[in-house]
Amino acid sequence: MTDNILARAREMDAADPLAEFRDRFTLPDGVIYLDGNSLGALPKATPARLEEVVRGEWGTGLIRSWNDADWIDMPRHVGGKIAPLLGAWPHEVIVADSTSVNLFKLIAAALEMRPGRKVILSEPGNFPTDIYMIAGLERQGLAERRLAERGSIAGALDEDVSLLLLTHAHYKTGELFDMAALTKAAHDAGALVLWDLSHSGGALPVDLNAAHADFAVGCGYKYLNGGPGAPAYAFVAERHHAQLAQPLTGWFGHNDPFDFTDDYEAAGGIEQLLCGTPPILGLAALEVGVDLVAEMGVDRLHEKSMALSEAFRSCLAAHGVELELVSPEDPERRGSQLSFRHENAYALSQALIARGVIGDFRAPDILRLGFAPAYLRFEDMAEAARHLAEVLASGEWQRPEFNCRAAVT
Ligand SMILES: Cc1ncc(COP(=O)(O)O)c(C=O)c1O
Numbered sequence: 001m002t003d004n005i006l007a008r009a010r011e012m013d014a015a016d017p018l019a020e021f022r023d024r025f026t027l028p029d030g031v032i033y034l035d036g037n038s039l040g041a042l043p044k045a046t047p048a049r050l051e052e053v054v055r056g057e058w059g060t061g062l063i064r065s066w067n068d069a070d071w072i073d074m075p076r077h078v079g080g081k082i083a084p085l086l087g088a089w090p091h092e093v094i095v096a097d098s099t100s101v102n103l104f105k106l107i108a109a110a111l112e113m114r115p116g117r118k119v120i121l122s123e124p125g126n127f128p129t130d131i132y133m134i135a136g137l138e139r140q141g142l143a144e145r146r147l148a149e150r151g152s153i154a155g156a157l158d159e160d161v162s163l164l165l166l167t168h169a170h171y172k173t174g175e176l177f178d179m180a181a182l183t184k185a186a187h188d189a190g191a192l193v194l195w196d197l198s199h200s201g202g203a204l205p206v207d208l209n210a211a212h213a214d215f216a217v218g219c220g221y222k223y224l225n226g227g228p229g230a231p232a233y234a235f236v237a238e239r240h241h242a243q244l245a246q247p248l249t250g251w252f253g254h255n256d257p258f259d260f261t262d263d264y265e266a267a268g269g270i271e272q273l274l275c276g277t278p279p280i281l282g283l284a285a286l287e288v289g290v291d292l293v294a295e296m297g298v299d300r301l302h303e304k305s306m307a308l309s310e311a312f313r314s315c316l317a318a319h320g321v322e323l324e325l326v327s328p329e330d331p332e333r334r335g336s337q338l339s340f341r342h343e344n345a346y347a348l349s350q351a352l353i354a355r356g357v358i359g360d361f362r363a364p365d366i367l368r369l370g371f372a373p374a375y376l377r378f379e380d381m382a383e384a385a386r387h388l389a390e391v392l393a394s395g396e397w398q399r400p401e402f403n404c405r406a407a408v409t
Pocket residue numbers: 098099100101127129130167171196198199219232
């Protein structure tokens with residue numbers, strides 16, 4: 001049976017229009033990487049590009065490279081390349097700071113744009129940083145946190161809400177929100193909307209402007225393959241650029257940073273989201289990853305990601321494995337991942353890692369497997385499902401070394 005499953009998977013690989021792109025990534029032998037939703041794999045072109053930036057632009061060009069290599073424009077330039085993946089115009093997206101910091105800037109900006117309304121509405125169990133970033137503003141008396149379960153979010157929108165802050169694809173379950181419907185509900189209540197696209201950008205089509213979204217943020221190190229700690233991106237709809245006022249008024253967000261005046265005057269466009277000196281090495285690495293995603297095309301990536309996760313489920317079923325799926329059944333309603341509930345999810349994930357199948361554990365009981373479509377094969381689905389079936393059947397996950405939770409990767 002295992003042979004049949006593998007043969008079928010190889011047929012699917014042979015028919016996969018994105019198959020050739022796997023070779024554009026560095027993937028260690030003996031590893032099936034089901035964690036590209038957390039840290040994307042290394043594009044083969046990245047080290048050479050970094051070498052060029054470090055040795056040539058930095059080493060030889062020195063400070064001249066701010067102009068000669070156009071370092072100064074990189075946050076806008078790379079943001080402009082990310083924009084089409086999100087259904088945004090190039091001048092609406094910039095690369096800056098981390099997702100957490102961009103959340104802070106945009107939550108604070110929304111509060112200022114809706115005077116008299118202090119409530120930031122989100123859902124319990126949203127990615128922690130999204131909720132934590134409200135806390136600092138709450139402590140300063142500027143904001144008030146309100147959490148409503150996803151089924152009751154529309155009902156929790158009232159005249160006190162300044163901003164609805166949601167993550168499009170849930171980090172634990174992968175469940176997608178209906179971006180257009182919730183954005184409309186928030187607008188009908190007079191609130192603004194900020195979408196965290198960390199688990200969507202580069203994996204599935206997003207159309208921020210079709211949904212009339214106000215703000216968005218997202219990570220550069222997941223499906224965009226920008227590398228560990230890659231800078232993040234932020235979107236502000238053009239219609240808000242004139243009123244936008246964010247609190248991290250660093251010199252790079254100034255209208256003329258090199259005027260060196262005492263008074264802060266925000267840049268007119270998306271550049272006002274910049275704060276300090278942009279991380280050029282991080283931007284250079286991110287650009288390589290973004291270019292690859294653009295070349296593959298987000299629609300094709302989405303199609304493949306749905307096919308991969310469905311293939312994984314059918315391979316599991318063929319092995320007779322029954323696990324509780326906490327992700328939506330319908331692939332159109334989830335991001336590029338499958339999450340299973342199991343009381344020994346941590347030990348299972350460790351036993352899989354010992355076999356070279358790298359997935360994730362999310363406390364308290366979730367085994368989270370990500371299916372980055374850029375470099376995974378259908379053969380990987382068949383093999384990963386076989387490993388999971390064997391780990392469950394053999395009970396090897398009960399070994400003591402898989403059960404002591406020291407550090408969580
Ligand atoms: C949905 C979501 N938002 C934000 C973050 C964190 O972003 P950063 O560490 O860049 O601030 C993560 C990290 O995994 C995430 O999954």
